[in-house]
Amino acid sequence: MSSASGIPPPPSYVCAKCDQPLVRGKVVASYLGSEFPIELWKCPECGKVLVPRELATGRMLQVEQALEDK
Template sequence: MSLIKVAEADAAGWKCSACGVDLVYKPVELEYLDSLFNVALPVCPQCNMVFISESLAGGKMNQVEHLLEDK
């Protein structure tokens, strides 16, 4: 399975609200409708909370969701 890369500009300057540390890009496994996707997303290096920006959730992820539902 290939790794999908998300534009790094989406996470520029973001910090974890719980830990207060800068987010770093790490591979994350996402599951939707029994399909798995490896995506490089901003993650807190301490608590591993994943950040999904509003533009990503409402844009690219929404497009993929509709494509998968149409299958």
């Protein structure tokens, strides 16, 4: 019984510095003095977090707007 068909494999990111495959995990992002938990890819070796472009131009912008609206 194969039930996993149709599910795309997870993207594999590699740390440019350590050449280690990044792992997915919860990190605390800090933006404009506010901290919020978020799930991102990070390097198990050096802890560098990969911020996808869509996140940098999308959700981060919403956070900024929310803070300004306060």
